Each structure stands twice: as C-alpha cells, then as structure tokens.
Amino acid sequence: MKKLPTSFYQRKDVLLIARQLLGKLLVTRFNKTETSGRIVEVEAYAGAIDKASHAYSGRRTNRNEVMYAKGGVTYVYLCYGIHHLFNVVTNYEDIPHAILVRALEPVTGIEIMLERVGKERPDNTLTRGPGNLSKALGILTKHSGTSLQSNELFIADDGTGVKKNQIAVSPRIGVDYAGDHALLPYRFYIKGNPFVSGKKVK
DNA sequence: GAGTAGATCCTCT
C-alpha cells in the first residue's frame, strides 16, 4: 500500500483522475487511530466552467481559496450547517478543479467510525454519502487545505484494481440549481456496491 | 416504497 504521489493529482483531466480514484483507499490517522475506506463513489467539479462548482466563473473566496492551490490537497467545507464534505483538489495552481468523495466502503477502524457516528453496528449508511463518510473518518473543516502527502490524511493504492466494466457514470447529485450542468455525467461509482449513495437514481 | 419537510450554521451578499 502506497500513497498516491502528488503527480497523480496534478493533471489536467479531472474526469480521468476521478475515475482513477475509484477503488483507492482514503486513510485518516487522527489521534493515532487509523480509519480507512475504499472509494466507491466520486464526483468531479470542473472549476470555472462548472456551474455546480463553488469556483464557477472564477469565484474566489476565503472558503474556496484552497481549490486554487496545486493539486494534492484537501478541500473540506460545511454544508447545510450539518454535513462536512470532503474534496480532493486536482490540477495545477490557479485552476480550481476538485473531486468530491461521496461514498466509501469501510476497511479499517470500523469500530472507531461507529463510535464517531454513534451507531452500534455497521450498516450501509456508515460511509454512504459525503456527509456521513466525513463524519465516520473524523474529517472536519479544519482539515481543509491539508496535503495528501501528510501522515494524518492521505489516499493510498493497495493494488486493488477496478475493472472498466465495473465503473458506472451518471449525473451528479444535489446540484439541480446548476441548470444544464446538473446533467453532466461527472459522477463515477462502482456498480453494485451497497455503499454507493444512489437514492436519486432513476 | 415514494415523496416531502425539517434540521442547523457557516459563508457570501
């Protein structure tokens, strides 16, 4: 198992990177306790040209400043006052591309995740949906801007490959306000995985 | 099983 190098994130094709993140391990080691999960669902946000992105048309604020950083850092923010959403920043400096990790399959530290979420037994909701997975892994807004080369928070490749025919594509979720762009097929997930959040799939 | 409303708070206008 090895961390994905910075060069993995610093590429131009955010859709390609999103697809390649499927099957990788997202690992957090806060307070010396490790929790990790396999990425089974992601969404790409293509920066300035993407109406659903916080950085649409070059918007730049304190909140999304980190999206303009070089690829390979995290972008975490709070939505609806409740949910922490975990993103990976990609591409080069000043290009605000990001990938939202929407669902994980728990791998290690499941008991710790249960404790964080307040459940007694693991079920499909533990790491399904961006709000839930962030909570399960202990990711908070203060982790926004953290490098994915750190030892507390990173993405690793354990050699598990995902076959092309296991990957499904669909429009993104929860971005209806983005008009035409809400229909873009920028969401990637692993077919048949019970942790994929697919409640709005038709 | 499907549809809808409420929770809840940070961020930008």
Place this chain on the structure above:
DNA sequence: GAGGATCTACTCA
C-alpha cells in the same frame, strides 16, 4: 439576511 455539492424521519398509500 439568505441559502447551500445533504441526510433522515415521517407521512401517505
């Protein structure tokens, strides 16, 4: 001062 890259629970059938 308004609204959001969501989730859950509750209603109704």
